[in-house]
Amino acid sequence: MRSKLVKVFIASSAELDQDKTMFDVYFSDKNKLYRKKDIEFDHRTWKDFCSSLNDGRLQDRYNAYIRECDLVIFLFHTRLGKYTREELEVALAAFRENKERPQIFIYFKEEGIEDEALTNFKQYCEHTLGHFCDVYTTPEDWRVKFDRGYIGAGRSNSCSINRGENAV
Numbered sequence: 115m116r117s118k119l120v121k122v123f124i125a126s127s128a129e130l131d132q133d134k135t136m137f138d139v140y141f142s143d144k145n146k147l148y149r150k151k152d153i154e155f156d157h158r159t160w161k162d163f164c165s166s167l168n169d170g171r172l173q174d175r176y177n178a179y180i181r182e183c184d185l186v187i188f189l190f191h192t193r194l195g196k197y198t199r200e201e202l203e204v205a206l207a208a209f210r211e212n213k214e215r216p217q218i219f220i221y222f223k224e225e226g227i228e229d230e231a232l233t234n235f236k237q238y239c240e241h242t243l244g245h246f247c248d249v250y251t252t253p254e255d256w257r258v259k260f261d262r263g264y265i266g267a268g269r270s271n272s273c274s275i276n277r278g279e280n281a282v
Contacts, residue, residue: 121156121185122155160176180204188219224250
């Protein structure tokens, strides 16, 4: 039996690179936990892509992967990067086209001074998308919230990791 591969992209500005390292541990733990259920998480950030020159922009490679993903996780802190915003628009377009995936999770790290673009982006999420973004303070806080939001709610979601009676 072939494993169910869950493709994940983690997007953020460089200011949260250290926070993104928590995903290596998190998804390593999840892969060990779900191995017996034939589920594997393949998580990537922009650092996991070859940076060689090609016909298009390097960003186009990230965007193509995002379109294939089951989950896209966005982290924001004090600023909104233009490429992170572009990645969100790509993920939203893919979701609207597929109606099921990728699932999009948006988290704001609680602390620091926000720039005007990030404040406007939060309002865009709330008023235009109808989405109230989650806030996290520490990597452990993020883990709890993500488990509750994805793993916990996943039982009824078409993009979830549950399959059949042995659902997670």
